[in-house]
Structures are given as structure tokens and as C-alpha cells.
Amino acid sequence: MRPTIDATPLAHSLPLSSRPAALDPSAPPAASAAHVSATPNVLFVDQSGQLGGAEFALLELAGSCVTRSEVVLLSDGPFRTRLEAIGARVQVMNDARVSGIVRQASGLNCLRVVPGILRQVRAIAQRARAFDVLFLNTQKALVLGALGKPLHRRPVIWYQHDILTREHFGRAQLTVVKWLVRFAVDLVVANSQASANSLAALTGIDVQRVPVIYNGIGAGAFGRFDGTDVAALRRRLGLPEQAWLAGLFGRLAPWKGQHVALDALARLPDAHLVLVGAPLFGEDAYAQRLRDQAAALGIADRVHFAGFQDDVPAWMKAMDVILHTSTEPEPFGRVIVEGMAAVKPVIAAAAGGVTEIVRHGKNGWLVKPGDVAALAEAIGVLRADPSMAQRLATQAQIDAHTEFSMERYVQRMTQAIGQAAR
Ligand code: UDP
Numbered sequence: 001m002r003p004t005i006d007a008t009p010l011a012h013s014l015p016l017s018s019r020p021a022a023l024d025p026s027a028p029p030a031a032s033a034a035h036v037s038a039t040p041n042v043l044f045v046d047q048s049g050q051l052g053g054a055e056f057a058l059l060e061l062a063g064s065c066v067t068r069s070e071v072v073l074l075s076d077g078p079f080r081t082r083l084e085a086i087g088a089r090v091q092v093m094n095d096a097r098v099s100g101i102v103r104q105a106s107g108l109n110c111l112r113v114v115p116g117i118l119r120q121v122r123a124i125a126q127r128a129r130a131f132d133v134l135f136l137n138t139q140k141a142l143v144l145g146a147l148g149k150p151l152h153r154r155p156v157i158w159y160q161h162d163i164l165t166r167e168h169f170g171r172a173q174l175t176v177v178k179w180l181v182r183f184a185v186d187l188v189v190a191n192s193q194a195s196a197n198s199l200a201a202l203t204g205i206d207v208q209r210v211p212v213i214y215n216g217i218g219a220g221a222f223g224r225f226d227g228t229d230v231a232a233l234r235r236r237l238g239l240p241e242q243a244w245l246a247g248l249f250g251r252l253a254p255w256k257g258q259h260v261a262l263d264a265l266a267r268l269p270d271a272h273l274v275l276v277g278a279p280l281f282g283e284d285a286y287a288q289r290l291r292d293q294a295a296a297l298g299i300a301d302r303v304h305f306a307g308f309q310d311d312v313p314a315w316m317k318a319m320d321v322i323l324h325t326s327t328e329p330e331p332f333g334r335v336i337v338e339g340m341a342a343v344k345p346v347i348a349a350a351a352g353g354v355t356e357i358v359r360h361g362k363n364g365w366l367v368k369p370g371d372v373a374a375l376a377e378a379i380g381v382l383r384a385d386p387s388m389a390q391r392l393a394t395q396a397q398i399d400a401h402t403e404f405s406m407e408r409y410v411q412r413m414t415q416a417i418g419q420a421a422r
Pocket of ligand 1: 051052053054056249250251276277278307308309310312332333334335336338
């Protein structure tokens, strides 16, 4: 069950755990003139200059309110360029020492970067004072933005894109998140029920107090290729025209499970695998291991390393099936919904937020995470039965449009921001 709407303003002085639920995802958007005129000015903060799923989600949101918002990035990169291209105001506050904090940060690591952290906390707080709401989009942004609450005294929203467990994060990091969420965050919005459940388990907060807002995927970008000649598209992308192509999209990282897809491909004699994505956060050794693995399996001629691509809809349209192979629970999985919007059959690893998106045998196919034999078998089943694959893809497109539309995502987020600001 989801939280119900609360017409009373949020009491910012109360910790999140004792506050009323803030948002009803099924409620109609607030669209009155009064609401629009009261639309708050938002300072968004994100730690990454790279384009991961959280950044694409923020790109759309920031794009919907460029005149009333600014984005602070804690490191520079192509994300800044993309934000500026849509007219967003961007400020990069990079501190090399703080950027050095890694996911599995130890207590000692954290101590060394305290001076840098304090500088960034102050800088963000100073900027936040010019806005009505502080919207924190990543965990490092949460830490730096929420710690400064006594200085900026602005309502804080955290969009939680992670499943907060020890498989993914260090003990020290989880402890910091736990206490900040309890005492310095006014509203947490989770990107899936799986993410919300992990927050509830970590903090003891009632899960009903954590609204779930799924990422939205713009259908227009995928509709561009309706009726496209797939052979011509493949020629343009440098892919084999006649081969049966499985596409796996996402950054190259061990937990994204590209190695599982390679092992499955070795069991499927003439299928090809296209890996679209790059190692974004220092996983270059894994990228090399994948190439070595393909060579060792004798399938290098059937594996295409496409690198990072901007035009994901085009690449998805060129595929026969879209794979998702994460070996750990995926908090959401934009690439799955994108495959659905591209009207492709999707085979996905059944864990985390994925099971909130894919209904096995209805709008896609679920397999056990990390199970090579099950993945190879699923690919074989869909390949052998094109009409079933088409039926799944048709339903997938309907679900992508109804459940994960961009309009719905932006409306609900705008509603959440408005509510937190009141
Ligand atoms: N993506 C992209 N180009 C690539 C590979 C991935 O633009 O070459 C995009 C992809 O379309 C998706 C996002 O990166 O929107 C990845 O989001 P997802 O939720 O699947 O994974 P995350 O990065 O959050 O772990």
C-alpha cells in the first residue's frame, strides 16, 4: 500500500519518522493556478558528472523547471553538458578530496576528508539559502546537503535511488544515511518499493511514510523509430544486419552482470550480444576482463562492445531482445522500461525494483539473477517463439506508457517538491 495524501503542511521541525505521509502517487496532479504560482524554486544537488540512471532522472526533472532551479554538481563531466544543453543553470563544486570518498568508505577514510566535507557543506548551504527547497539526488549529495541544514534551514528532499544494504554499501555510510534521514530530511522519495523497503529496514521509519515515485521514460524518443527499416538502422550503427541480436544496456560494472550474458551467449551458437555502455566509475579492469572472457569463450566475433551511446532508443530498436543481468537487486532499472518503450521483449533478473516493473510472461520474462543456464534458456525460448516475444513486447509498451510515463513522473515529483516546500 502507498502513502495517502496529506493536505496539511509538513512540519519541518519534526523528524521524518514522526511526520504524516506526504504524497499519494495515485492522486491527480495539483494543477490549480494557485499551485502553479506557488511553485517553489529548487536547488538540485547531484554528486556525479557522469550519466548514470539517477542523473537521467534528474535531467528530466530539472528540465521541467529550468527557470526556477539550479543544479549543483559535485564533479564535472558530460552530465553538466547535457544539463546546460536543456537550459539549466549549473554550478560545479568540485573538491578532489571529497570526490575520493568511495562507496565502501571506511570510518578512517571519512575522517581524512572532514575539512573538505565541511567546506562543501558550507558552500551548498550558502547557495541553498537562495532557494525554497533543497533536492538531493544522490547519497553524497544527501550527506553534504543535509548536514548543512542548520545553516540553510530549507526543507530537504532526498530522491533515494539505492537499495540500502550491506551488499551495496559500507557500514559507516549506512549509519550516516540512517541518522541524516531521521533528523535532517523532510521527505524521502524512493525510486521503487524495493528501495523504500530497504530504507524502512535501515532507519525504522514506517515504509508508508516513504512515497515511491518511479522514474519516467519519455516515449517520444522511442516512437521516432516506429516503422524503421531495422536492417538500415543496423547498417548505420555498424551492427550485423542479419544476425539475431541481444542487447545489454548500462555501465560496465561487475554487479550489472555483463559476464553472465557472455557465459549465456556461449551456449547459444549463432546469436550475437551487443554491450552498450562504458565503465563510468573506474571499472576499467572489469571492461578488460569482459573482452578477455569473450576471447576465452571463443565468442569474440559475436560480441560487440559499443561503448557509451547517446542515442539509446536507436540502439534498442536495432535489437531482437533486451537483456538485464544484474547480479544484485536493481533499485529500479531504467534500461528495462526503455526496452519496453522500444517495443522489445525484455528478459530481466528478478530482484529488487525489477519485479515491480516486469510481470513474467505478461510484459517480459524474469530469470534468477546470475543464473547463466536460465538466461540462455529464456533467450532460446523467446527466439524460438517470435509471436510470443511480440505479444510480450506489445504489452510492455502499453505498461511503459501507462505506468512509467515522463508526464506522470514529473507531475508527482513536482507535487512532492511543492508539498515539502509548504
Ligand atoms: N545509458 C546511456 N548510454 C549508454 C548506456 C546507458 O544513455 O551507453 C543510459 C540508459 O539509457 C539508462 C541509464 O543510462 O537511462 C542507466 O540507468 P539504469 O537505471 O538502468 O542504471 P543505473 O545507472 O541507475 O545503475
